[in-house]
Amino acid sequence: MLDSRPDGTSRREVRANIVAVAARLLHDAGPAAVTTRAVAQAAGVQAPTIYRLFGDKDGLLDAVAEQVFATYVAEKSLVAGTGDPLEDLHRGWHAHIGFGLANPALFGLLTDPARGTRSPAAAAGLEVLRARVHRVAEIGRLRVTERRAIDLIHAAGTGVVLTLLAAAPADRDLEVSDAMYDTVMRAILTDVPALADDGPIAAAVAFRTVVPELELLTDHERALLSEWLDRAARG
Structure with missing residues (x-):
C-alpha cells in the first residue's frame, strides 16, 4: 500500500502530483535531475511509493510523456479529426x-x-500515425505501402526535430519542417485519387485497406490476397 497521507490525499492525486513534479524537473533541469530520490523529495512522498506506482524510473518517464503530450494536444485543439485525411x-x-x-x-x-x-x-503516438496513414490509403492517395509511408513520415519527423534542437533557438530554420513534409508527401502521395486515374500501385494500396472486411473469403484467402496486394504495392 502507499504510505499513509495524513491529509487524505488519494492514490490518484499522489500519482498525478508525482508525474507533475517529474515533468517539471525534466523540463527545468533535464533528464539527470529526474532521480527517484529527487522526485520523491519534491513530491513529498517516500521513494518506494514511486516504485509501487510506476515500477521504475522508465515507467515514471513514460507516464510523464503521456501526460505532457496529452496536455499539448488538448491545448492545440488536435484531438478531433477534421474529416479530411490529408489535413489530419x-x-x-x-x-x-x-x-x-x-x-x-x-x-x-x-x-x-x-x-x-x-x-x-x-508506441501510442505511432498508432495514431498508423491510423491517419490508413485513412489516406482508404481514399486512394498512397503510392507506397502503408508501412513505407509510416516509416518515412516517422523518420523524417524525428529527424527534423533532432536537427532543429541541435541548433540554438535563434538559429533554427523552421521552414525545414515544411520543406521536409512536402518532400515526404511527394514521395508517398498520388496527385489524385488512385481509382480516378487507374494508378496500379496506389489502387493496390487502397484495395488492401478493405481486404479484412471481405467476409466471403476465408482467412487463408484474405492473407493470400493481402500478400499479392502488398507485393503489387511495392512495385
Whole structure:
C-alpha cells in the first residue's frame, strides 16, 4: 500500500502530483535531475511509493510523456479529426514537431535507442500515425505501402526535430519542417485519387485497406490476397 497521507490525499492525486513534479524537473533541469530520490523529495512522498506506482524510473518517464503530450494536444485543439485525411496527417506532423521543440528533454528520451524497448507513449503516438496513414490509403492517395509511408513520415519527423534542437533557438530554420513534409508527401502521395486515374500501385494500396472486411473469403484467402496486394504495392 502507499504510505499513509495524513491529509487524505488519494492514490490518484499522489500519482498525478508525482508525474507533475517529474515533468517539471525534466523540463527545468533535464533528464539527470529526474532521480527517484529527487522526485520523491519534491513530491513529498517516500521513494518506494514511486516504485509501487510506476515500477521504475522508465515507467515514471513514460507516464510523464503521456501526460505532457496529452496536455499539448488538448491545448492545440488536435484531438478531433477534421474529416479530411490529408489535413489530419498534416496536423499530426505539426503536432509532432511542435511537441518535440517544446519538450526537448522528453523528446530526447523517447527517441533514445539506448532505452531499449519503445516506450508506451511513443508506441501510442505511432498508432495514431498508423491510423491517419490508413485513412489516406482508404481514399486512394498512397503510392507506397502503408508501412513505407509510416516509416518515412516517422523518420523524417524525428529527424527534423533532432536537427532543429541541435541548433540554438535563434538559429533554427523552421521552414525545414515544411520543406521536409512536402518532400515526404511527394514521395508517398498520388496527385489524385488512385481509382480516378487507374494508378496500379496506389489502387493496390487502397484495395488492401478493405481486404479484412471481405467476409466471403476465408482467412487463408484474405492473407493470400493481402500478400499479392502488398507485393503489387511495392512495385
